[in-house]
Amino acid sequence: MKIGIIANSLNPPRTGVGNVVYNVLKNIPKKTLSRNFYLINYEENGLFPESNKIIIKNPFKKITKNFLWCQMLPLKNELNELDIIHNPYQLPTLFNFKQKYIMSILDLIQILFPKEIKKSVYISQKIILSKSIQSTDKIITISHHTKQDIIKHFKIPEDKIKVIHLAANENYKPLNENEINKVKEKYNLNYPFILYVGTLEPRKNIPTLLKALYKIKKQGINHKLVITGKKGWKYKSIFETIEKLNLQKDVIFTGYVPDEDLPALYNAADLFVYPSLYEGFGLPPLEAMACGTPVITSNTSSLPEVVGDAGIMVNPYDVDELAKAMYEVLTNDGLREELSKKGLERAKLFSWKKCAEEHLKVYEEVYNMK
Incomplete structure (x- = not known):
């Protein structure tokens, strides 16, 4: 099983989505990362050297470079050997991947609060995200409430969505x-x-x-x-x-x-x-x-x-x-x-180890789909 993770969110400065990806990968055994995982990025950032890397150069330089780079990926031959693509970044793609496709959706803020974002972003989320979601084999989301939002707004079958809770990092604890x-x-x-x-x-x-x-x-x-x-x-x-x-x-x-x-x-x-x-x-x-x-x-x-x-x-x-x-x-x-x-x-009910284990179960489930 070869799992490709769209991993540009790991590049600095790492924020919300990048921190989720980082903590999930950090809690997957190194042998499993080496054997099964391929990090897809447009630059080498030095993280997770034990995993495999697929570097696809990003020719775009402006603020939309991540969005435009993602649009290229379904067309790239470098990904042909992969069995699964996991897009944790919630950036929708116009073209469908040839591989089995998992998408993480952390929230629907851009759909539910359109006045808080630029009109162009709202349109891309409303139209392209809807198309992209329909092409998924599985959706990972981070709360049951967001799962219900996805079902309501995109008419996705309930069994196609897996809820995996996040966790606080281990340095969040009582201090002296x-x-x-x-x-x-x-x-x-x-x-x-x-x-x-x-x-x-x-x-x-x-x-x-x-x-x-x-x-x-x-x-x-x-x-x-x-x-x-x-x-x-x-x-x-x-x-x-x-x-x-x-x-x-x-x-x-x-x-x-x-x-x-x-x-x-x-x-x-x-x-x-x-x-x-x-x-x-x-x-x-x-x-x-x-x-x-x-x-x-x-x-x-x-x-x-x-x-x-x-x-x-x-x-x-x-x-x-x-x-x-x-x-x-x-x-x-x-x-x-x-x-x-x-x-x-x-x-204590929430841990990144549990989060990573749940991700591995989803990858196994999607890999075995007919």
């Missing part, structure tokens, strides 16, 4: 005071704080979090809000809300924080709040739970599936409900301790 203090000093966080981690964009619902912060400040809570993440799409309403509520001294933006610092930030926070309107999975709440940090998140999309009863779930459109939950956690030591313990136990 020295490790925490180093990172607190690095970012000058010498006060109690609430943490949010994620891109600054409308879907993340940060203005609602700011309004809830404003309410609990009025009730005597002195915590600041630390917002960690890069600016995304249409983020100006966040800064407008801060100015309107006069929260300039109470909200700290760290910008992008490297992975090696994030576990300590989670550990340092008294509370993690994630009021997102839609997530394909919702990794930040799982990372927070793995660090023992109490979690408040939305009762929408896949988030209840990830958090279960280990966190507090609220209506993300209800500022009062969010503010009440935040106030209760920050003023009740017993509740914070209970949520911390539950979160640590819940996080």
